[in-house]
Amino acid sequence: MTDITQLPPETGTSIDLHRSDIAVAGQWRLFWLKFKKHKIALASLVVIVFMYLVAAFADFIAPFDPNATNARFTYAPPQGISLLLDGSLRPHVNQLKMTLNTESMRREFTPDPAKPIPVGFFVPAAQPYTLLGFIPMRTKLFGLTNPMPGDSMYIFGADRLGRDIFSRVVHGAQISLSIGLVGVFMSLILGVTIGGISGFFGGWADIAIQRFIELLRSIPTIPLWMGLAAAIPVGWPPLRTYFVITLIVSLIGWTSLAREVRGKFLSLRNEDFVIAARLDGMSELGIIFHHLVPSFMSHIIATLTLAIPSMILAETALSFLGVGLQPPIISWGVLLQEAQNIRAVAQAPWLLFTPAAAIVISVLSLNFLGDGLRDAADPYESVS
Amino acid sequence: MTMNNDTLLKVDNLKTYFPTRTGLFKAVDDVSFELKRGKTLCVVGESGSGKSVTARSILQIVDRPGRIEDGSIVLTRGDGSSVDLAKLDPRGKEIRGVRGKEIAMIFQEPMSSLSPVHRIGAQIGEALRIHFGIRGKAQRDRVLELLRQVEIPRPETAIDRYTFEFSGGMRQRVMIAMALACNPQVLIADEPTTALDVTTQAEILDLIKRLQHSHGMAVLFITHDMGVVAEIADEVLVMYRGKVMERGSVEQIFHAPKDDYTRRLIGSVVKLEKKAEVRLTRSEIPVGAPPLLAVKNLSLTFPSGLKAVDDVSLIVRAGETLGIVGESGSGKTTMGRCLLRIYDPQAGAMNYRRADGSTVDLCSADKTTLKDVRHDIRMIFQDPVGSLSPRKTVGQIIAEPLKLAGVKGRSLDDRVSELMQQVGLEPAWRERYPHAFSGGQRQRIGIARAIALKPRLIVADEATSALDVSLRSQMLDLMMKLQDELGLSYVFISHDMSVIRYMCDRVAVMYRGKIVEAGETDQVVNNPAHDYTRALLSAIPHPDPRNRRIHNRFRYDPARTVSANG
Numbered sequence: 001m002t003d004i005t006q007l008p009p010e011t012g013t014s015i016d017l018h019r020s021d022i023a024v025a026g027q028w029r030l031f032w033l034k035f036k037k038h039k040i041a042l043a044s045l046v047v048i049v050f051m052y053l054v055a056a057f058a059d060f061i062a063p064f065d066p067n068a069t070n071a072r073f074t075y076a077p078p079q080g081i082s083l084l085l086d087g088s089l090r091p092h093v094n095q096l097k098m099t100l101n102t103e104s105m106r107r108e109f110t111p112d113p114a115k116p117i118p119v120g121f122f123v124p125a126a127q128p129y130t131l132l133g134f135i136p137m138r139t140k141l142f143g144l145t146n147p148m149p150g151d152s153m154y155i156f157g158a159d160r161l162g163r164d165i166f167s168r169v170v171h172g173a174q175i176s177l178s179i180g181l182v183g184v185f186m187s188l189i190l191g192v193t194i195g196g197i198s199g200f201f202g203g204w205a206d207i208a209i210q211r212f213i214e215l216l217r218s219i220p221t222i223p224l225w226m227g228l229a230a231a232i233p234v235g236w237p238p239l240r241t242y243f244v245i246t247l248i249v250s251l252i253g254w255t256s257l258a259r260e261v262r263g264k265f266l267s268l269r270n271e272d273f274v275i276a277a278r279l280d281g282m283s284e285l286g287i288i289f290h291h292l293v294p295s296f297m298s299h300i301i302a303t304l305t306l307a308i309p310s311m312i313l314a315e316t317a318l319s320f321l322g323v324g325l326q327p328p329i330i331s332w333g334v335l336l337q338e339a340q341n342i343r344a345v346a347q348a349p350w351l352l353f354t355p356a357a358a359i360v361i362s363v364l365s366l367n368f369l370g371d372g373l374r375d376a377a378d379p380y381e382s383v384s
Numbered sequence: 385m386t387m388n389n390d391t392l393l394k395v396d397n398l399k400t401y402f403p404t405r406t407g408l409f410k411a412v413d414d415v416s417f418e419l420k421r422g423k424t425l426c427v428v429g430e431s432g433s434g435k436s437v438t439a440r441s442i443l444q445i446v447d448r449p450g451r452i453e454d455g456s457i458v459l460t461r462g463d464g465s466s467v468d469l470a471k472l473d474p475r476g477k478e479i480r481g482v483r484g485k486e487i488a489m490i491f492q493e494p495m496s497s498l499s500p501v502h503r504i505g506a507q508i509g510e511a512l513r514i515h516f517g518i519r520g521k522a523q524r525d526r527v528l529e530l531l532r533q534v535e536i537p538r539p540e541t542a543i544d545r546y547t548f549e550f551s552g553g554m555r556q557r558v559m560i561a562m563a564l565a566c567n568p569q570v571l572i573a574d575e576p577t578t579a580l581d582v583t584t585q586a587e588i589l590d591l592i593k594r595l596q597h598s599h600g601m602a603v604l605f606i607t608h609d610m611g612v613v614a615e616i617a618d619e620v621l622v623m624y625r626g627k628v629m630e631r632g633s634v635e636q637i638f639h640a641p642k643d644d645y646t647r648r649l650i651g652s653v654v655k656l657e658k659k660a661e662v663r664l665t666r667s668e669i670p671v672g673a674p675p676l677l678a679v680k681n682l683s684l685t686f687p688s689g690l691k692a693v694d695d696v697s698l699i700v701r702a703g704e705t706l707g708i709v710g711e712s713g714s715g716k717t718t719m720g721r722c723l724l725r726i727y728d729p730q731a732g733a734m735n736y737r738r739a740d741g742s743t744v745d746l747c748s749a750d751k752t753t754l755k756d757v758r759h760d761i762r763m764i765f766q767d768p769v770g771s772l773s774p775r776k777t778v779g780q781i782i783a784e785p786l787k788l789a790g791v792k793g794r795s796l797d798d799r800v801s802e803l804m805q806q807v808g809l810e811p812a813w814r815e816r817y818p819h820a821f822s823g824g825q826r827q828r829i830g831i832a833r834a835i836a837l838k839p840r841l842i843v844a845d846e847a848t849s850a851l852d853v854s855l856r857s858q859m860l861d862l863m864m865k866l867q868d869e870l871g872l873s874y875v876f877i878s879h880d881m882s883v884i885r886y887m888c889d890r891v892a893v894m895y896r897g898k899i900v901e902a903g904e905t906d907q908v909v910n911n912p913a914h915d916y917t918r919a920l921l922s923a924i925p926h927p928d929p930r931n932r933r934i935h936n937r938f939r940y941d942p943a944r945t946v947s948a949n950g
Contacts, residue, residue: 024815027775272771275726276833279763280785281755294775 031298034376041372044365051362055173059129062167063143063153066330068126070162072098072150075348076109078157085116092116093153106347119153120145157350159338165354168330172355175242175331177362179315180308183250187307190250191257192300198258199265200288206262213255221252222317229323238329245324249314253307260303264296298377306370309363316359332359391460392569392602393419393442393487398455398470400434400441411437411450413626417619419570419602424593426613426634427606428649429623430852435606438623439572442604443483444474459486462569485515488563492575494555498547504531504558505543511565530561534591553584557591564595571596572604577612581711581879586923586934589616593935608853610653611882611925614638615934622646634929652854653927656882659905662864669889674737675699676841676873677723677761682732682747684722692718693729694897700841705867705874707888707905709881709920715897717766720843720877724763725754736761739840759789762834766846768826772818778804778829779814785836803832806869807862824855828862835866843875848883860887881924885909893917916940 025033036042054061079093094111101108123143131137144153152158156165198209228248232241268274269292277287312332318324319333320340327334332355339345339352400412411434419425427435440446442457457469459482472479483489491497499507508527512518518526524543531539534557547555556576563571573592577585593616596603607613613620617634622645630643641647677700684693692715700706710716722729725746734746736757744753765771772781782800783791791799801811807828818826827847834842844863848856864887866872878884884891885905892902893916901914912918919940926933 024777024817024820026777026817030819272765272767273773276763276765276771276830277773277784279724279726279758280833281758281788282784291773295773 195258195261199262710894
């Protein structure tokens with residue numbers, strides 16, 4: 001046993017909670033310290049921030065107009081970007097040469113190394129646009145330096161109308177990621193209000209609300225959503241449809257939040273420190289805002305983060321089934337609609353895999369992030 | 385290796401470490417001891433001293449990531465062979481053969497150490513099946529015999545019951561029966577009586593002692609209570625922060641302690657054996673003056689039908705400390721909470737005499753009166769963790785009642801600093817959060833909050849029971865100092881007779897929601913009138929090994945009211 005005893009004689013003891021910096025660390029500092037230990041969650045946070053940045057700056061990042069069609073490049077395959085040309089650093093894509101296979105009656109594309117098309121960063125845009133709705137821009141992050149007719153750069157391929165899948169996925173992130181946020185925001189308002197009433201007043205209000213939640217949760221979600229979505233008039237403008245769809249997907253989301261809030265209310269209101277506040281003469285409203293809300297805020301944030309992916313999936317499911325968002329709105333669900341028939345998938349699998357990968361990555365990251373937040377939500381468990 | 389025939393377990397230089405993010409936590413640091421046949425070794429220390437980890441190291445059930453780094457734990461079997469448990473694989477077959485069969489363990493928490501989904505008989509029988517392959521009728525007979533040994537009434541029906549149908553004391557008996565199932569040579573008892581009431585504790589200690597004699601077991605008894613040590617130990621091991629401070633016979637430890645820490649530990653217990661010195665010389669509280677609070681026929685029945693407070697009448701005089709003593713479930717906490725109207729009593733009156741001489745009945749007081757009165761009557765809570773909001777700084781916590789009373793700005797800051805000084809905390813710590821404080825310091829914060837509004841009466845609900853013994857007398861001394869400074873009265877609720885004796889002027893004994901006896905503390909302690917009080921008093925472990933009395937105590941049976949010797 002001598003070999004494992006070569007430890008330095010005094011290597012200190014356990015985490016010293018009397019360290020001056022920890023001693024004055026408030027709830028959010030401790031929250032962050034605990035969250036930091038969850039490495040996957042931390043990585044997910046980076047991914048999520050990156051994806052939302054991409055969504056916010058979609059116009060700048062997407063090299064092409066997501067709705068620009070090009071009949072020449074129907075179902076064009078992904079083109080790889082090569083960095084070196086003739087031994088020097090000159091990023092380029094090879095021009096696609098299209099041949100018609102008369103046997104299968106399909107267009108076949110082959111890259112032609114003899115015809116390099118230079119690509120680069122900060123290239124002029126085909127049309128001026130406004131970034132974030134108010135910054136007039138004439139530059140794209142990357143693209144063809146000198147676009148000529150017949151040139152193309154489909155890094156994730158093209159769809160049936162020759163639209164750039166990459167640009168479309170980037171633009172789709174705007175709707176798909178924001179629908180989660182907006183939906184969750186609505187869930188938050190509904191959940192905290194209704195759950196708060198249920199937990200605080202108790203009695204009949206509590207029973208009625210809880211039974212109503214059970215009723216809502218017992219309805220199969222997809223048929224419910226489909227039924228509600230079918231009621232949206234076809235003639236409505238896209239923005240209004242978008243709003244109504246978020247409402248529909250958040251209809252289920254609030255129930256779990258309401259329960260969380262109610263449970264926290266019930267367990268906290270008999271805590272000694274809440275009783276102490278009551279004895280200090282604090283009003284019920286004061287207790288709610290000074291003691292109860294700060295106590296479950298972190299739990300709510302964790303629950304909300306875990307609710308976003310289900311919202312994203314709900315939107316995707318609805319749009320895929322054709323009852324959610326409709327073209328010309330671009331969302332990941334709408335993009336998947338393109339991949340509904342087997343011929344498209346067989347001929348152009350990138351139609352399926354690119355939006356699907358975006359969905360999987362964002363949902364997984366949000367779930368990991370939510371797990372990390374939930375673990376950190378009560379930083380006092382291990383500290384006290 | 386030479387070993388006395390009677391030495392069953394010999395632990396040498398045991399080191400159990402927990403690697404942590406910032407270094408190595410030495411939970412057990414170079415501990416050596418021997419367990420002898422038929423003898424009891426008590427390992428004593430405050431929370432965090434590594435006494436439980438020592439016990440768990442023997443059976444290799446240390447929680448991850450802790451592990452035995454060095455040392456040997458040699459178990460001598462009945463046939464003379466010996467084995468070093470420290471070298472066995474913690475998940476191996478050999479150590480599993482030792483657990484339960486050669487060395488059995490009883491845990492602290494009888495609630496969680498038994499499975500709620502299995503019948504008593506099945507749980508006890510499990511060890512028999514695993515180690516001896518005894519099944520069916522033979523198993524049942526053996527389990528019945530064991531239940532009889534641990535004195536569980538009506539074993540034939542008890543065997544088919546579930547654990548939740550038993551009280552804490554009965555569950556601990558079931559645990560002991562499980563531990564005895566395979567006739568172990570060594571019994572490790574990890575604070576087996578800490579979660580129990582004092583009278584139940586006495587019963588369990590008694591039982592362990594008797595079984596030890598009849599089975600010839602060596603017992604390793606872990607406790608933080610020096611009183612228990614004095615009652616049962618043959619040898620004592622004093623631990624502090626993972627290290628052995630002192631080791632010796634119980635006689636030597638109590639009457640000729642060599643180590644300073646041991647001396648302090650014993651001193652803090654012995655100090656609570658009598659009335660506080662500051663209280664011996666205090667001038668008499670005038671008896672004739674109208675009481676500060678007069679409670680008449682107070683009753684509260686919970687919706688479940690439990691009569692938590694049953695026709696309670698008592699008075700609190702200005703400047704005195706009234707102790708309320710009773711076991712868990714006696715309704716003392718509920719009664720204390722009624723005084724502040726946290727619970728609304730259903731019947732009775734609580735006449736509180738305000739500073740201006742007018743009296744108000746708290747039972748029927750309206751919201752505004754209640755709010756005013758709650759400035760005068762304050763509360764100190766039992767749990768120093770739960771009673772402070774973890775999300776507020778200490779300064780904010782103490783300032784809260786002041787703010788609500790309208791104190792603002794500079795004078796608020798000054799008052800908070802003053803209060804912190806008054807309870808022995810550095811005012812510079814005001815920006816810290818409660819998690820940065822120890823249990824004793826947190827309780828001081830709670831006291832500062834209670835006295836912030838210059839109250840006249842404080843209801844202290846088990847204010848010291850969550851603290852280590854060495855801190856208890858400090859906290860009581862602080863409370864008495866504040867009493868003299870501020871002219872406070874206390875209603876001091878406790879299950880611990882020694883704490884009551886130390887600090888209270890008068891005491892009321894509660895039993896099943898009723899007050900069975902009330903009077904001057906000296907009189908109640910020295911000359912109890914009610915049998916229940918006598919039982920309570922005689923069950924208190926006495927920190928003097930020369931005067932063991934727990935095995936020769938008075939038992940209270942409300943049905944028969946007869947005395948019996950153990």
